Amino acid sequence: MKTLEEMIRELPPELRQEVEDFVEFLLQKRAKRSLEPLRLDWKGALQDLRAHFTAVELQHKAQEWWGD
Incomplete structure (x- = not known):
């Protein structure tokens, strides 16, 4: 494989x-x-979802929505 140069x-x-x-x-x-x-303007933006998802579940959802 060739180098970039x-x-x-x-x-x-x-x-x-x-x-x-x-x-x-x-x-x-x-x-x-x-x-x-x-x-930090996003702080608290997912607060409404707290009753439906755990923090870990939200983290997984965020990865699905926005990738890595």
């Missing part, structure tokens, strides 16, 4: 530029996330 070297220059642009985008996105404060 080897695959990039095989690309024509215009596609290498696209890869570079995408990597820059991902790095900026990651940096922005790390600077954002933790949001």
